[in-house]
Amino acid sequence: MSDWVIEARGLRKSFKGQPVLTGLNLEVPAGSIFGFLGRNGAGKTTTIKLLMGFLKPDCGDARVFGLPAGDSSAGLEIRRRLGFVTEDKEMYPDMTVEQIIRFTRGFYPKWRVDLEQHYLTLFDLACRKISDLSKGMRSRLMLLLAISHGAELLILDEPTEGLDPVAREDMLRELVAISASEGTTIFFSSHQLEEVEQIADRVCIIDDGAAVVAGSLDDLKTQYQRLRVVFAEELRTPVRWGEGVEHVRQDGRTVDILASGNVEAIINQARSFPGASVERFPVTLKEIFLQHVRSD
Amino acid sequence: MIFYLNPSTGQPLYLQLMEQIRHAVETGALKAGDQLPTIRKMAEDLVMNPNTVVRAYRELQHEGIIELRHGSGVFVSESVGGRTRVTKKAQTIVQSALDRLADLGLTEDEIRRLFENELAQHRPGKASGGDHE
Numbered sequence: 001m002s003d004w005v006i007e008a009r010g011l012r013k014s015f016k017g018q019p020v021l022t023g024l025n026l027e028v029p030a031g032s033i034f035g036f037l038g039r040n041g042a043g044k045t046t047t048i049k050l051l052m053g054f055l056k057p058d059c060g061d062a063r064v065f066g067l068p069a070g071d072s073s074a075g076l077e078i079r080r081r082l083g084f085v086t087e088d089k090e091m092y093p094d095m096t097v098e099q100i101i102r103f104t105r106g107f108y109p110k111w112r113v114d115l116e117q118h119y120l121t122l123f124d125l126a127c128r129k130i131s132d133l134s135k136g137m138r139s140r141l142m143l144l145l146a147i148s149h150g151a152e153l154l155i156l157d158e159p160t161e162g163l164d165p166v167a168r169e170d171m172l173r174e175l176v177a178i179s180a181s182e183g184t185t186i187f188f189s190s191h192q193l194e195e196v197e198q199i200a201d202r203v204c205i206i207d208d209g210a211a212v213v214a215g216s217l218d219d220l221k222t223q224y225q226r227l228r229v230v231f232a233e234e235l236r237t238p239v240r241w242g243e244g245v246e247h248v249r250q251d252g253r254t255v256d257i258l259a260s261g262n263v264e265a266i267i268n269q270a271r272s273f274p275g276a277s278v279e280r281f282p283v284t285l286k287e288i289f290l291q292h293v294r295s296d
Numbered sequence: 297m298i299f300y301l302n303p304s305t306g307q308p309l310y311l312q313l314m315e316q317i318r319h320a321v322e323t324g325a326l327k328a329g330d331q332l333p334t335i336r337k338m339a340e341d342l343v344m345n346p347n348t349v350v351r352a353y354r355e356l357q358h359e360g361i362i363e364l365r366h367g368s369g370v371f372v373s374e375s376v377g378g379r380t381r382v383t384k385k386a387q388t389i390v391q392s393a394l395d396r397l398a399d400l401g402l403t404e405d406e407i408r409r410l411f412e413n414e415l416a417q418h419r420p421g422k423a424s425g426g427d428h429e
Binding site: 169197199221284286 | 303304305306307308309310311335336339340343344345346347348351409412413416
């Protein structure tokens with residue numbers, strides 16, 4: 001058994017000759033809240049479908065709970081142990097909330113009535129018809145269903161999409177609470193970098209079907225720094241900066257550097273120029289994201 | 297005690313939380329033996345990752361500022377009293393230095409930059425010029 005709840009190695013998938021995943025690696029540790037980021041069309045939804053066993057990879061290996069996701073009997077077991085909340089929140093509009101709960105409960109022997117009742121009250125969902133629910137309430141209903149069947153892993157495809165700021169904060173608070181109280185691993189895709197920054201402890205940014213940045217968010221924020229070097233006079237030849245420099249912009253005597261590591265050595269290098277001063281600034285997830293995916 | 301984090305400053309959240317707790321202890325807002333919220337409560341109140349709270353608490357425990365007592369919660373260490381006295385002493389030194397700098401006509405920003413520059417120069421190991429990988 002590996003320590004990863006989700007583990008993917010070299011995943012490749014093409015549709016009609018168009019590559020969507022081009023060798024994706026993914027490692028999601030148990031108990032983490034994992035933010036999965038990328039532009040539209042980067043391959044996020046395809047990845048989720050592969051993990052759920054709804055699609056088979058052309059090549060590579062995807063495991064959930066250590067089980068092969070592409071295998072049909074393992075896929076069944078995987079889907080029983082995880083909860084899935086999709087982007088498109090259409091579901092049986094004619095049913096009431098109680099009816100869909102009863103309907104869903106039938107599939108899961110380990111249904112948690114305590115959690116069901118807790119979230120029914122907390123989310124104020126009792127005695128309502130699904131067609132009358134707002135978008136935010138539907139997300140909560142899907143979350144209630146996913147949590148109540150005792151999911152060890154929640155896979156959420158843009159869980160806060162279309163929610164107003166209050167509903168969004170409530171949703172984030174619930175995810176944090178579930179993670180803290182049940183130890184549930186949460187894997188969610190999102191375009192809202194601020195919310196990922198707020199609740200995720202790990203992130204993966206994918207671009208063109210492969211991971212371009214992955215790791216602990218706190219570690220990334222420590223490694224990435226922006227440096228502003230002001231030289232005593234304008235440089236006649238550009239500096240050959242050491243390792244870790246991702247991006248350099250020069251304006252007269254001022255040079256702006258985005259570094260992804262090795263910051264102390266870069267600062268020492270800058271200070272080796274007589275009269276140079278260096279200031280350092282923290283880098284946000286948005287800056288890291290833009291640096292790695294904007295190029296095309 | 298009310299804590300406030302800003303996820304979009306770029307500063308790691310566990311460091312922000314550590315700094316605020318440390319500051320609360322140094323200024324005496326939190327005293328030896330005071331109880332801090334549980335990991336779950338802190339995570340829910342601040343809407344932040346529980347693992348990040350764990351990381352902040354662990355590091356503060358390592359620094360001897362708080363104690364994690366199994367089953368009963370998180371408390372400010374009994375040993376922080378001495379540290380608070382040192383901080384109080386340091387505060388008067390900084391205050392008198394600030395007064396003198398202000399007398400020279402320096403602005404707040406200028407003082408801050410000077411301080412940061414001097415601190416950076418002062419960093420141990422800096423002069424060796426060695427590469428840390």
